[in-house]
Amino acid sequence: MSRFWSPVVQSLTPYVAGEQPVIDGLVKLNTNENPYGPSPRALAAISEAVNDTLRLYPEPTGLKLREAIAASHDLDPGEVFVGNGSDEVLAHTFQALLKHELPLLFPDITYSFYPTYCGLYGIDFREVLLDEKMQVRIEDYRQPCGAIILPNPNAPTGSALPLAAIEALLQEHPDQVVVIDEAYVDFGGESAIPLVQKYPNLLVVQTFSKSRGLAGLRVGFAVGQRPLIDALERVKDSFNSYPLDRLTQAGAVAAWEDQDWFRKHCDLIVASRERLIAALRELGFEVLPSSANFVFAEHGERGAVELAAELRKRAILVRHFRGERTENFLRITIGTDAECNKLLDALKQILA
């Protein structure tokens, strides 16, 4: 606290990101990064962009990237918005589209940045409980609200809703914006982007941080009809006109265009996930079904705090979320098979 703070700063509960320690030989399974990294074509494009044009501001709207994303989905570039990570895209979305008289709805167990944005922008919200199997139940969203945001697949549970459920939600709330946060969709979910032309109330948000291995570059985007995208542009241009620098724009376009690299490494991660789930179950874990690049697992006999601490002693990081319903769970990012094997060996030792 300081007497120099604006009043809103005193009331904030900032998001706590997963740690990024520098430890030799660390097996880092705590922040859902991609173990394979970006396409070599993205790295080459970034290197090539390191030249004297860096003295000039970048194109302010990320036009080439918006064109590439739009072309893949048969959309107009005006229906795509890009930002500095999907966190920034989400922040603008909360401010531009989700503040209404009635509360914003989102699951009680979900991306913990959502309540933080609500605090920052003074948005009233109501958490809708996941069911006893930790799944989102669309019927529970049949209540008066100002807007809805859902990650699909959800985080940190990893569970995905079918597209038909998202469509039902859109039809049940024609006068509210419905945001689908698809940070993990490429690992087995069904994207709602094909519904964008049909539903003026739909905004879909995706990221380059997970399936494209570019968490360090900070690129996210939103897809929706023009009035929604215009709202995001208005907030962006009242905040920071140049969210994507020149290197980022060059790297992101090349990463987007390298579909082979993208698909191949998503498939590798999905195969490793299924192997890890089976092995964790053999060790006595209950693992929720996952359509993401992480699993949410609970051990019948050993507490998650203790397990996370024991793993950390062995230079293996996983994520634990405090909270009544998440207390017993570990969220484990899918690494390479070698990393998953190190995790399993360590767990065998700890549980013996």
Ligand SMILES: Cc1ncc(COP(=O)(O)O)c(C=O)c1O
């Ligand atoms: C559900 C969800 N949405 C959005 C993000 C933000 O990702 P980024 O800002 O790296 O694009 C994350 C990051 O972990 C996430 O889990």
